[in-house]
Amino acid sequence: MKINSSIKHILICATSVIALASCGGGNDVASGGAVTGVTSASAVSAGGPNGATANSATSNSAVSTSVTSTKAAMDRIGQNSQKSSIYFDMTAVGDMSNLPNAIGSSGMKNYNMVMFGAMSATDVNSNGAINPTYLGYMKSIISLESPGTLNFYTVGGGTTCSYGDPRGAPCNGTLFTGNGTIFANAAIKQVQAYNTALNAAGLPQLVGIDLELENGHCSAFILDAATAIKSANLKVSIAPQIVSSQSNLVSTSPQNNVWYSSGGGTGTNYNPPFVGGCQDPSMSVYWGKGGSPANNEYYPAIAAGKVDYIQTQLYNQYGYTIDGTNPMALGSLAKFAQIFSILSSSSCSNGSFPNSSCVPDSVSGVLLGEAVNNQAGAGSEFTVSVPAVPYLTVLNSLTSDIANSLPIMNGMMMWQASADWLYFNNAGATSPGQTSKAFAKSLGIAN
DSSP states (O other): OOOOHHHHHHHHHHHOOOOSSOTTSSOOOOOOOOOBOOOOOOOOOTTOSSOSOOOOOOBTTBOOOOOOOOHHHHHGGGGSOOEEEEEEETTOHHHHHHHHHHHHHHHHTTOSEEEEEEEOHHHHTTTTOOOHHHHHHHHHHHTTSOTTOEEEEEEEESOGGGGTOOOBBTSTTOSSTTOHHHHHHHHHHHHHHHHHHHHHTTOOOOOEEEEEEOSOOOHHHHHHHHHHHHHTTOEEEEOOEEEESSSSEEEETTEEOEEEEOOOOOGGGSBSOOBTTBOOGGGGGGOOSTTOOOOOTTHHHHHTTOOSEEEEEOSSOOSOEETTBOTTSTTHHHHHHHHHHHTTSGGGGGTSOTTSOOOOTTOOEEEEEEESSTTSSSOSHHHHTTTTSOHHHHHHHHHHHHHHHGGGOOEEEEEOHHHHHTSHHHHTOSSTTHHHHHHHHHHTOOO
16 A cells, blocks of 8 residues: 655654653554444464465465565655545446536546446456446446556356356356356456457556455455466456454554454355354354454455455455454545555564554555445445434545545555436435545646
């Protein structure tokens, strides 16, 4: 994660909130306020939580959870602009037909990362044959983008059974018997086919694959998929849920209990029952504590250097608190920004945070993910207090958090375009794209 260490160092010494390292030099740690939540699971092996170096695990049996996170990881933020990422749901045919006109080239200037999703089971099984409807949507959006925008093809979402991680009923008959490499190779074929068509149209190509694998995909599956994608010279983005590792409490001072989960549940949806979203017996040591149902499934891929962008889902977070507060309450975004700045600091490599998973230098950025409004279909700051807190009050709180956190954050991920540009009136907004424009302005990248 890219953090400007000199700015961050000044902030820490000025506020003197977290006393984990001397202000005279050495370890940089974020300062800070009150935050809300996380519930979760663990993928940090006993005896090496945040130590030494990340092993390049390449198989299901070799999963590393140790990683070095150094000052170099923080210094990159001053060399790059903030990232502003938006998701387009190409399965929503009516919405996608209307979005290009609603957004226009001016509206697309609010984003420099675009996620096109989501690959379906039919797409995975198509042996690289493109979906002409999806291609049309991609062309219409990409033609409006500013130069240098990074385009990703999203695979995953909640329909886990379509992506080859079998759990028994109701996931019998899945495509790939849980093989992450085979799954990734199918996705890579799709991307290559779309890129051939985009190149023929004179348009920028997809640069990578966004893994939004939910409902408890196992760490070995995710690691193998990310490894295959990187081997194909494509970037890897992930969209984990942030969860609590040791209890139902995540705190900022001292920072603890943060892991990166593919979500999951317990026994009622799967046969045989599974705990923490993972049925793999070798993962039993990673099962969550404090009653949390989620695991740290994404972290081995992060630790192995196979992830370029982490787009955290800071919505749909339940069952835990941050500093005793709901993780979707007003002000929580600033707390998450603080947490991830700490987890990208050199202090992580010295084992100061044994119950959290640090971010190695190989990660280009950690984006904070928010729903754009209460029409986005996700629990978020826009919904947790609705109707008591109106849209504009929540938006002003979020943009203030962004502006105040700029020295220690990498950018924002937004879910999703239709809610912001087509259904804004239902959310209490007064103009199309109101959230995107406000976020981008706070990030310093808007018109």
